Amino acid sequence: MNTIVSELSMNDLNSKFFDIIQNESTAEDAANFIFDSVCEDVTLGVLFEVHHGIKTGLTELLEGEKEDEEPYKIVNSPECDVFGFSILKKTPDANCSCPNCDRPVSATRFAPHLEKCMGMGRNSSRIASRRIASNSREPTSYAGLPSDDEDDVDWSGTLHSERRKRRMKNNKRNSKIHNGIRSNNGNHNPDSNDGATYETMSANEKKNLLLQICGVVSEHTKKLCTRSTRCPQHTEEQRRALRNSVLEPSTPESQSMGLTAEDAGSPPDSSPSSSCSSSSRKRDRHRAVPKMKNKREKLSPLNGRD
Amino acid sequence: MNDAGCLHLSNFKAAKGSSPYKIVHGFFVASTSYEARRYKATSCLCFSCGQPGPRLHSCLHCIYFACYGGHIQEHSKNKKHFLYVDLSYGNVFCAQCQDYIYDRELTEISQSNRLLEAKSLGISLPFTPWLPNSNEVLALKRLRKRRLISPHTTIGLRGLQNLGSTCFMNCIVQALIHTPLLRDYFLGERHKCKTQGSGKCLVCEVSKLFQEFYSGAKTPLTLHRLLHLIWTHARHLAGYEQQDAHEFFIATLDVLHRHCMNGVDETEKNEKERCNCIIDQIFTGGLQSDVVCTSCSGVSTTIDPFWDISLDVAGPGSLQACLERFTRAEHLGSAAKIKCSNCRAYRESTKQLTLETLPIVASFHLKRFEHSSQIDRKISAFVSFPAELDMTPFMSTHRRAVDAADNNNDPEGLFEDNRYSLFAVVNHLGSLDAGHYTAYVRQMKGSWFKCDDHMITRASLRDVLDSEGYLLFYHKTVLEYECDVS
Numbered sequence: 001m002n003t004i005v006s007e008l009s010m011n012d013l014n015s016k017f018f019d020i021i022q023n024e025s026t027a028e029d030a031a032n033f034i035f036d037s038v039c040e041d042v043t044l045g046v047l048f049e050v051h052h053g054i055k056t057g058l059t060e061l062l063e064g065e066k067e068d069e070e071p072y073k074i075v076n077s078p079e080c081d082v083f084g085f086s087i088l089k090k091t092p093d094a095n096c097s098c099p100n101c102d103r104p105v106s107a108t109r110f111a112p113h114l115e116k117c118m119g120m121g122r123n124s125s126r127i128a129s130r131r132i133a134s135n136s137r138e139p140t141s142y143a144g145l146p147s148d149d150e151d152d153v154d155w156s157g158t159l160h161s162e163r164r165k166r167r168m169k170n171n172k173r174n175s176k177i178h179n180g181i182r183s184n185n186g187n188h189n190p191d192s193n194d195g196a197t198y199e200t201m202s203a204n205e206k207k208n209l210l211l212q213i214c215g216v217v218s219e220h221t222k223k224l225c226t227r228s229t230r231c232p233q234h235t236e237e238q239r240r241a242l243r244n245s246v247l248e249p250s251t252p253e254s255q256s257m258g259l260t261a262e263d264a265g266s267p268p269d270s271s272p273s274s275s276c277s278s279s280s281r282k283r284d285r286h287r288a289v290p291k292m293k294n295k296r297e298k299l300s301p302l303n304g305r306d
Numbered sequence: 307m308n309d310a311g312c313l314h315l316s317n318f319k320a321a322k323g324s325s326p327y328k329i330v331h332g333f334f335v336a337s338t339s340y341e342a343r344r345y346k347a348t349s350c351l352c353f354s355c356g357q358p359g360p361r362l363h364s365c366l367h368c369i370y371f372a373c374y375g376g377h378i379q380e381h382s383k384n385k386k387h388f389l390y391v392d393l394s395y396g397n398v399f400c401a402q403c404q405d406y407i408y409d410r411e412l413t414e415i416s417q418s419n420r421l422l423e424a425k426s427l428g429i430s431l432p433f434t435p436w437l438p439n440s441n442e443v444l445a446l447k448r449l450r451k452r453r454l455i456s457p458h459t460t461i462g463l464r465g466l467q468n469l470g471s472t473c474f475m476n477c478i479v480q481a482l483i484h485t486p487l488l489r490d491y492f493l494g495e496r497h498k499c500k501t502q503g504s505g506k507c508l509v510c511e512v513s514k515l516f517q518e519f520y521s522g523a524k525t526p527l528t529l530h531r532l533l534h535l536i537w538t539h540a541r542h543l544a545g546y547e548q549q550d551a552h553e554f555f556i557a558t559l560d561v562l563h564r565h566c567m568n569g570v571d572e573t574e575k576n577e578k579e580r581c582n583c584i585i586d587q588i589f590t591g592g593l594q595s596d597v598v599c600t601s602c603s604g605v606s607t608t609i610d611p612f613w614d615i616s617l618d619v620a621g622p623g624s625l626q627a628c629l630e631r632f633t634r635a636e637h638l639g640s641a642a643k644i645k646c647s648n649c650r651a652y653r654e655s656t657k658q659l660t661l662e663t664l665p666i667v668a669s670f671h672l673k674r675f676e677h678s679s680q681i682d683r684k685i686s687a688f689v690s691f692p693a694e695l696d697m698t699p700f701m702s703t704h705r706r707a708v709d710a711a712d713n714n715n716d717p718e719g720l721f722e723d724n725r726y727s728l729f730a731v732v733n734h735l736g737s738l739d740a741g742h743y744t745a746y747v748r749q750m751k752g753s754w755f756k757c758d759d760h761m762i763t764r765a766s767l768r769d770v771l772d773s774e775g776y777l778l779f780y781h782k783t784v785l786e787y788e789c790d791v792s
Contacts, residue, residue: 064452072459083524111470
C-alpha cells in the first residue's frame with residue numbers, strides 16, 4: 001500500500017469535524033452535503049443496477065416470456081368468488097382415495113371416514129385395546145362387540161374383500177327389489193326400539209329395521225340410531241359396516257330374501273352437503289391438555305388452556 | 307448472460323491478476339477492517355483538485371484517486387491507464403470501451419468484501435439483487451416462460467374443499483401458504499428430501515401444495531393426504547369433530563419441524579445444538595422468564611422457545627394492551643412461594659415474561675374459549691389489532707431499560723427494527739357448540755382475501771381489522787440478512 005498518499009491524519013479529521021459542527025452555518029452546510037451525497041449514492045445504485053441488468057442481459061433473462069394474465073384475471077362480481085364460481089352454488093363433490101385404506105371416499109365425508117379408518121378420536125385408545133382383545137375372535141360376530149368402529153376390522157383381510165365382491169354381485173342382481181321391500185315395511189315406529197339390540201332380533205326383523213333407520217350402535221348408550229338411513233350423525237361407512245356384520249350374508253335366509261348389506265339403506269350418493277361445525281365438541285377438546293413431545297414440551301406453558 | 311467483462315479487462319487480469327481490484331475494493335469501496343476504514347476516511351479526495359467528488363474513482367493500474375468531473379479521465383488519457391473503479395459501488399469503467407463493464411470474478415470479490423465489511427461493523431448485510439449462478443442462468447435460458455404474480459390475478463389463491471368439518475385445517479393451510487418467507491422457501495424449492503416420493507413427508511406435501519396454489523388452476527383442492535399425514539404423525543389430535551384451529555396449527559408446525567430433518571444428514575443433526583430448520587427459523591422465538599425474589603432481589607432467568615403467544619382477552623381492548631399485560635411483572639403471592647437459590651429458602655417472588663428473541667412470524671392466539679368448572683363459554687369481546695405492530699415495547703432488552711429508568715440506550719438497539727405487518731387472521735364464527743372457521747390472508751401488500759373453505763373472495767383491510775380475531779399472524783416487516791461467512 002505504499003502508493004497511497006494520505007492527505008489527512010485522523011487528528012486532522014477530528015479537529016475539522018469539531019470546527020464544522022461548532023459553527024451553526026457550517027454545520028448546516030455539512031448536513032446538506034451529507035444528505036446530497038446519500039441521495040446521489042442511492043440514485044447511483046439504482047442506475048448501476050439497471051445498467052448492469054441491461055448490459056449483461058440479466059434483465060432480459062429474468063423477464064423471459066411473460067404469460068398472458070387474461071385467463072387468471074380475478075372476477076369482480078358480488079355473485080361470484082374470485083375464480084368466477086357462483087357463491088350460491090355448492091362445489092361438486094369429488095372422490096378421493098383414502099391414503100389409509102385405498103378405498104374411494106367422497107371428499108366431503110373424508111374427515112369422518114379417516115377418523116374411523118385410523119381408529120382415532122376420543123376413545124381411540126379404548127377402541128384400540130378392545131381391538132387387540134378381540135383379535136382372536138371371529139371378526140363377524142357383532143353381538144359381543146358393542147363398538148361403532150367395527151368397520152376397520154371389516155376392511156382388512158382378503159376373506160372380507162372376497163365376500164364384498166360376492167355381495168356386490170348380489171347387489172346388482174337385486175337392485176330393483178329395494179324399493180318394493182321398503183314400501184312393505186313402512187309402519188315401523190322408530191322410537192319403539194329403545195334398548196333394543198340386534199342380538200334379540202330375528203334376521204327378518206333386523207333387515208326390516210335397517211331399511212328404515214340408520215341403525216348404527218352408539219358407542220356410549222349402546223342404543224341403535226333411529227334416525228333415517230341418511231342421518232348425518234353417522235357415516236356411510238359406519239352404516240355399511242354395521243349392515244355387513246349384522247346381516248350375515250352367508251345365512252340362507254338372507255340369501256333367499258335377496259337382501260344384502262348394500263341394499264338395506266345407504267344409497268351410495270346419500271352424503272348430505274357438508275356443514276361445518278367443527279366446534280361441536282369443543283368442550284371436551286379444550287379440557288384435554290395437548291400432548292407435546294420431547295423438546296416441544298417447553299412450549300406448553302404458553303399453550304396451556306386450563 | 308454476458309458478465310465476462312471486456313477484452314481490455316481480460317488483458318489486464320492476465321497481466322496483473324485480480325488482486326489490484328480486490329485491494330482497492332476492500333479498502334475504499336467496502337472497508338473490510340478498522341484499518342481500511344481509517345484509510346478510506348483520510349484519503350478519499352481527488353488527487354488532482356483535492357475535492358471529495360463528484361464521484362471519486364480509483365485508477366486500477368496505479369491506485370490514483372480522481373473525480374469524475376474530468377480528472378480521472380485526464381489521468382487515464384495521459385498515463386494510458388484505461389481501467390478505473392467507481393468508489394461507491396466498485397464497478398469498473400473501461401475508457402477504451404467507454405462504458406462500465408461487468409465481470410463475474412470481480413463481482414464475486416465485491417460480494418465477499420461486502421460480507422466482510424458488514425461483519426467487521428457488526429451490522430446485517432445490506433440487500434443486493436439476486437445474481438443467478440451459472441446453473442441458474444442455464445435454467446433461466448432453457449425455461450423462458452414467466453408467471454407473474456399480481457394483485458389482479460388468482461395466481462397464488464386456491465379454494466380448499468371441506469372434507470367434513472375440516473375448516474380448522476383449511477384456514478391454517480391458507481395462513482401458512484400466505485406466509486411470505488415460507489412461500490419463498492418452497493417456491494425456491496429449498497426442501498431437499500431423502501424420502502422423496504415416499505408420500506410420508508409432510509414438508510414434501512406442503513411443497514406440492516405451493517405448486518398447486520401457484521399453478522393457476524381454479525378448482526378447489528382436496529387436502530386428504532395432508533390431513534392423513536398430520537393425523538398419522540400427531541396422534542394426540544383427538545379426531546376431526548373436536549378440532550381447534552390453534553391446536554392444529556401447533557401440531558402442524560411440530561410435524562413439519564420433525565420432517566424437515568428428512569433432508570438433513572445424520573452427522574449434521576448431532577453437530578448443531580439448535581435446530582435450524584425452516585420452521586424454527588421462521589416461527590421460533592425466545593420467551594424470557596425472570597423470577598425475582600422479594601427478599602433478596604435475586605433474579606433467576608430462563609429462556610424457552612415458543613411458536614406462538616396465547617393471550618387473555620378478558621379486559622384489554624387491543625392486542626397491544628394484551629401484550630402489555632402479558633409482559634407485566636406479576637406478584638406470585640404467598641401461596642406460590644419459590645425456592646430462592648440465594649436465600650436458600652422458599653420466598654415470595656414476582657415473575658415477568660418478556661420476549662428475548664422475536665420470531666420472523668409472530669403468531670398470537672387470543673384465548674376466546676374459557677373453560678372452568680362452573681362455565682364454558684366463548685368470549686366474543688372485541689379486541690382491536692393493528693395492521694402494523696411494533697414489538698419493541700415487549701422485548702426483554704426494552705423492558706429492562708424501562709425498569710432501570712436508564713436513558714442510555716443499548717448501542718445495539720440502534721439497528722433494531724421490530725416492526726411487524728399483519729398477513730393472516732383466522733376467525734371463529736358462531737358459538738362453542740357450533741362454529742365455523744374462516745381466514746383472511748394477504749396475498750401481497752394491500753391485497754386481502756377472505757378464505758371460506760372453497761370460496762375465496764376479495765376483502766378490504768377494514769374487513770380484516772373489524773373481524774373478531776382468533777389467531778393473528780404477523781410477519782417481520784424488514785428482514786435482516788445474516789452474515790454467514792464460511
